[in-house]
Amino acid sequence: MAERRKQFPFDEFEPKWQGHWEKNKTFSVPNPGEAGFDASKPKYYVLDMFPYPSGAGLHVGHPEGYTATDIITRYKRMNGFNVLHPMGWDAFGLPAEQHAIKTGEHPRINTENNTNNFRRQLKSLGFAYDWEREINTTDPAYVKWTQWIFLQLYHSYFCEEENKAKPISELEAKGLSREEIDNRRLAYVAETPVNWSPDLGTVLANEEVEEWRAKGHTVERRPLKQWMLRITAYAQRLIDELEGLDWPNGIKLLQTNWIGRSDGAEVDFTIDGEKVTVFTTRPDTLFGATYMVLAPEHPLVEAITTDEQKAAVAEYQKTCAGKSDLERTELAKEKSGVFTGGFAINPVNNEKIPVWIADYVMMSYGTGAIMAVPAHDERDNEFAEKFGIDIIEAVKAPEGNEEKCFTGNGTAVNSGFLDGLPTPEAKEKIAAWLEEKGLGKKTINYKLRDWLFSRQRYWGEPFPIVWRDGNHEALPESELPLLAPELEDYKPTGTPEPLLSKATEWVDLGDGVKRETNTMPQWGGSCWYYLRYCDAQNPDAPISDEAEEYWMAKNGNPGGVDLYVGGTEHAVLHLLYARFWHKVLFDLGHVSTPEPFQKLVNQGLIMGEDGQKMSKSRGNVVNPDDVVALYGADSLRLYEMFMGPLEQVKPWSMKGVEGVFRFLARVWRLVMDSNQEGEWELSSKLAEIDPGKSTNKVVHATIKKVGDDIDAMSFNTAISQMMVCTNELTKLEQLPVSSLVTLLQVLNPFAPHLTEELNAKLAAAFDSVSGDDLAGQTWPEFDEDCLVEDEIEIVLQVNGKVRDKIMIPNEASKEEVEALAMESEKVKSFIDGLTVRKVIVVPGRLVNIVAN
RNA sequence: GCUGGCGUGGUGGAAUGGUAGACACAACAGACUUAAAAUCUGUUGGCUUUCGAGCCGUGCGGGUUCAAGUCCCGCCGCCAGUACCA
Numbered sequence: 001m002a003e004r005r006k007q008f009p010f011d012e013f014e015p016k017w018q019g020h021w022e023k024n025k026t027f028s029v030p031n032p033g034e035a036g037f038d039a040s041k042p043k044y045y046v047l048d049m050f051p052y053p054s055g056a057g058l059h060v061g062h063p064e065g066y067t068a069t070d071i072i073t074r075y076k077r078m079n080g081f082n083v084l085h086p087m088g089w090d091a092f093g094l095p096a097e098q099h100a101i102k103t104g105e106h107p108r109i110n111t112e113n114n115t116n117n118f119r120r121q122l123k124s125l126g127f128a129y130d131w132e133r134e135i136n137t138t139d140p141a142y143v144k145w146t147q148w149i150f151l152q153l154y155h156s157y158f159c160e161e162e163n164k165a166k167p168i169s170e171l172e173a174k175g176l177s178r179e180e181i182d183n184r185r186l187a188y189v190a191e192t193p194v195n196w197s198p199d200l201g202t203v204l205a206n207e208e209v210e211e212w213r214a215k216g217h218t219v220e221r222r223p224l225k226q227w228m229l230r231i232t233a234y235a236q237r238l239i240d241e242l243e244g245l246d247w248p249n250g251i252k253l254l255q256t257n258w259i260g261r262s263d264g265a266e267v268d269f270t271i272d273g274e275k276v277t278v279f280t281t282r283p284d285t286l287f288g289a290t291y292m293v294l295a296p297e298h299p300l301v302e303a304i305t306t307d308e309q310k311a312a313v314a315e316y317q318k319t320c321a322g323k324s325d326l327e328r329t330e331l332a333k334e335k336s337g338v339f340t341g342g343f344a345i346n347p348v349n350n351e352k353i354p355v356w357i358a359d360y361v362m363m364s365y366g367t368g369a370i371m372a373v374p375a376h377d378e379r380d381n382e383f384a385e386k387f388g389i390d391i392i393e394a395v396k397a398p399e400g401n402e403e404k405c406f407t408g409n410g411t412a413v414n415s416g417f418l419d420g421l422p423t424p425e426a427k428e429k430i431a432a433w434l435e436e437k438g439l440g441k442k443t444i445n446y447k448l449r450d451w452l453f454s455r456q457r458y459w460g461e462p463f464p465i466v467w468r469d470g471n472h473e474a475l476p477e478s479e480l481p482l483l484a485p486e487l488e489d490y491k492p493t494g495t496p497e498p499l500l501s502k503a504t505e506w507v508d509l510g511d512g513v514k515r516e517t518n519t520m521p522q523w524g525g526s527c528w529y530y531l532r533y534c535d536a537q538n539p540d541a542p543i544s545d546e547a548e549e550y551w552m553a554k555n556g557n558p559g560g561v562d563l564y565v566g567g568t569e570h571a572v573l574h575l576l577y578a579r580f581w582h583k584v585l586f587d588l589g590h591v592s593t594p595e596p597f598q599k600l601v602n603q604g605l606i607m608g609e610d611g612q613k614m615s616k617s618r619g620n621v622v623n624p625d626d627v628v629a630l631y632g633a634d635s636l637r638l639y640e641m642f643m644g645p646l647e648q649v650k651p652w653s654m655k656g657v658e659g660v661f662r663f664l665a666r667v668w669r670l671v672m673d674s675n676q677e678g679e680w681e682l683s684s685k686l687a688e689i690d691p692g693k694s695t696n697k698v699v700h701a702t703i704k705k706v707g708d709d710i711d712a713m714s715f716n717t718a719i720s721q722m723m724v725c726t727n728e729l730t731k732l733e734q735l736p737v738s739s740l741v742t743l744l745q746v747l748n749p750f751a752p753h754l755t756e757e758l759n760a761k762l763a764a765a766f767d768s769v770s771g772d773d774l775a776g777q778t779w780p781e782f783d784e785d786c787l788v789e790d791e792i793e794i795v796l797q798v799n800g801k802v803r804d805k806i807m808i809p810n811e812a813s814k815e816e817v818e819a820l821a822m823e824s825e826k827v828k829s830f831i832d833g834l835t836v837r838k839v840i841v842v843p844g845r846l847v848n849i850v851a852n
Numbered sequence: 853g854c855u856g857g858c859g860u861g862g863u864g865g866a867a868u869g870g871u872a873g874a875c876a877c878a879a880c881a882g883a884c885u886u887a888a889a890a891u892c893u894g895u896u897g898g899c900u901u902u903c904g905a906g907c908c909g910u911g912c913g914g915g916u917u918c919a920a921g922u923c924c925c926g927c928c929g930c931c932a933g934u935a936c937c938a
Binding site for chain 2: 007027143154202250253254257258260262264278279280281293335349358359360361362364365366368370371372373377378379380382445446447567569571572605642643644645648649650651653655656658659660662663665669716720721722723724727793795797799800802805837839842845846848849850
């Protein structure tokens with residue numbers, strides 16, 4: 001790259017100010033009770049989604065959200081808040097373990113290198129983090145409390161009556177058996193079919209499968225004994241309590257749909273005297289049920305299959321078992337299924353209906369069995385048409401509806417005692433009827449499944465659990481943290497046996513007592529990190545009560561963190577898991593709000609210069625280090641905010657970076673001039689003079705707009721206003737120092753290095769300029785009087801079209817404005833020969849004359 | 853298919869129902885310079901023009917309104933998420 005002459009010496013003053021902030025701990029904020037804590041100030045907690053420190057280093061997507069929160073942080077500080085703005089590392093994870101497998105090196109080494117690189121990069125951007133609160137999820141002091149929270153879950157159950165978690169000791173006091181108690185824990189062991197990857201040597205969450213397959217790893221289904229967390233107990237609260245949160249509607253909806261509540265009824269059918277329960281959201285269509293479908297894995301299939309159908313059924317079951325859930329849905333274009341030979345009795349009319357098995361019914365949802373109503377369900381309709389099964393109408397569609405399969409609300413027909421009832425009433429009546437006869441009841445089902453919480457990895461938190469005589473037992477708190485032992489090598493075992501089982505000495509505690517060898521998923525550490533920041537060094541608790549009450553509450557909102565910024569990719573994973581853990585901790589009295597995050601903002605993806613997603617293979621990745629080297633940190637920060645609205649997806653443009661770089665250079669040149677020797681010296685235009693009316697106007701308009709725009713997180717328009725202001729100041733022959741200082745103050749949250757440097761230079765030369773860091777100064781106030789003008793421009797429209805613009809006195813009345821408008825020659829020429837019907841005067845804006 | 857979101861100059865994007873295109877990028881022209889870079893100034897939605905200006909224009913079609921990029925109805929296109937959840 002050709003050497004370019006720096007338009008301002010950012011490479012000198014940026015590191016200087018970063019060192020200054022670090023040395024003076026400018027952005028450290030004390031906790032209640034600590035020295036320097038100012039209880040009179042309100043708190044504001046601004047949180048970034050902490051990064052996984054990958055080997056690739058920071059990409060330009062990270063500083064997007066981080067700059068936004070940094071601006072808010074600095075702005076809130078200047079407005080008198082105690083601002084908590086921390087950073088840390090989500091450092092457990094598969095890539096570090098993959099590296100360890102390849103090199104034989106402990107994953108901690110690689111993780112540490114990557115973390116150091118990330119920290120260096122973030123510091124080079126001048127973010128106002130309180131680095132004294134830095135945390136790392138792999139740190140033993142942190143692992144200890146992640147394990148401690150797991151034990152809280154383990155030692156709790158969900159009380160249905162009170163709709164909250166309570167200590168397991170209550171069940172012990174009631175004399176429940178060990179098995180009964182273990183079956184109610186929020187953390188429990190169950191055998192379920194999971195996604196197992198032999199070459200990764202671990203199970204994967206459903207959400208992770210696609211990613212690792214794409215990287216060439218194999219993933220198969222197999223039943224394994226796993227640790228589960230009972231998130232389903234919180235399904236309703238996780239839906240309901242979204243209400244009070246200031247989150248994007250899209251994310252709320254995503255979570256609501258993910259949890260997937262559906263209201264319906266369970267209905268008991270009988271097959272050869274054996275009871276089979278189905279779940280339906282449309283019990284009102286019971287009279288239209290013409291067949292039944294069981295999931296291929298349904299336990300009753302074998303018993304009801306007739307001899308002549310045995311072979312076909314077994315064959316079909318075999319095909320289904322070989323498919324993963326994904327393949328099952330991918331190949332779902334065409335309905336398939338097999339008749340079992342059995343028949344079920346419909347409880348409402350005692351009709352005999354054939355029982356089929358088909359893979360469009362899932363064992364894991366509802367009861368794994370459905371009544372099929374082909375007249376009013378699209379899937380059943382498709383199936384019935386393919387296999388020639390009867391279709392009986394049970395709901396009359398409203399007039400004019402011609403759909404062949406009507407799924408909406410109508411009027412019950414062919415339905416015995418329901419006939420004539422509108423769908424909602426029919427639902428109520430049949431439910432009451434079923435309950436009265438003991439044939440069924442109203443039920444709610446959720447799509448949400450319990451959370452599979454164990455992995456067979458090495459690089460994760462070991463479970464603080466031991467096994468004795470086939471039963472699990474919790475370690476006492478005093479034995480935390482439980483750390484994984486060093487291994488000879490990190491290669492997968494090749495079986496579902498967890499990697500830690502290789503450490504036989506660590507596992508075997510004698511007397512047949514063995515350690516649990518599974519580890520927790522990465523989500524564990526990220527589920528509560530926002531709490532730890534509040535009291536990052538506390539050796540005695542995950543967080544002290546005082547710190548929790550101050551930083552996580554105090555303003556009457558359900559959520560504790562005031563602002564949380566990050567990508568959408570966590571909409572249903574991290575954000576759901578963290579809410580769940582938080583609610584458990586809330587129920588058990590460890591936190592004071594029911595929700596962790598009050599306001600959530602998603603930053604949009606930054607695409608490559610070619611409009612494509614940035615990726616190594618496309619070669620369109622932008623490295624922030626390169627941008628900082630060429631244009632400085634302030635330019636990178638400013639550009640990322642100037643690109644467009646934060647939430648929006650937008651492409652990178654190096655030319656755009658140059659644009660904001662030029663803007664910063666113009667600001668620099670307002671203060672500094674280059675002399676004959678090419679050295680920078682204070683501009684001769686600077687003067688301690690009264691700014692005058694027009695300069696005051698633009699400066700005060702800038703104070704107002706920038707403040708409003710930061711509040712609205714509309715950073716791009718704030719920057720354009722500062723550009724307007726700078727362009728105005730550039731035109732002046734003599735530059736009022738006070739106006740310049742104001743510009744530096746409002747620009748400071750965006751470009752902190754440049755503004756501090758220039759302010760320091762001004763302070764050295766002018767007595768009227770404070771030598772205090774801008775970061776510690778108060779946000780300037782704007783004077784409303786400076787914004788009003790004596791004369792304002794009014795647009796004159798005739799029939800909605802702009803015909804003229806006139807200057808009028810500010811205080812002109814509506815009547816005066818109208819009279820002035822009518823005097824316009826242009827207006828006269830356009831209404832010549834027409835009759836004026838109406839005149840609309842919008843004060844301060846326009847006059848519209850309606851004439852024909 | 854369903855659910856969200858979005859369609860504005862050559863480009864990124866501005867516009868409490870009230871002057872569409874702020875601010876910036878790119879392009880073109882000029883000043884400075886031996887030259888280049890940097891910097892500064894000007895022009896830049898389209899069409900027509902007698903150079904005064906006029907007409908058209910925010911994906912398409914309709915509607916509400918004195919006034920619509922903005923609100924309503926119906927389409928089309930793009931992006932994201934999700935996928936047989938009974």
